[in-house]
Amino acid sequence: MLDIKPQNGTYIYSSSEAFEEEYEFDFIRLNNCLKHFGFKVHGFEIIEKRGQQKPEFIKGFHASGHASKSDLMRAIETIDPDYIIPVHTENPNWFKEHFDNTLLIKNGKKNNF
16 A cells, blocks of 8 residues: 555455454554545454454455456446456456556556556
8 A cells, every 4th residue: 555555545344353463463554554545444443442452343344255247347336436456356457348447556566646
């Protein structure tokens, strides 16, 4: 995120909870970074417990499996994002072929939006 410097987006965490203390620190760092760039965060929040920060995961955001192409198209059309940056995909060009606002970023490279 520090390389691409996104601003004022929405971050949806939809994976499993942190099971180890080190992962909890990762969520605190992630949350700080997201807040720094003005993101709205859904799926987890950082709460204060006995003087320490801990992530708390919100039920209903976990997703397992992979979305179909038609589900991806419907989600993207419904959300109508300014930019689409495909990650964790074997075919990022599929997004470029279907959506004009797709940005393909090569590993280790920066983009200026």
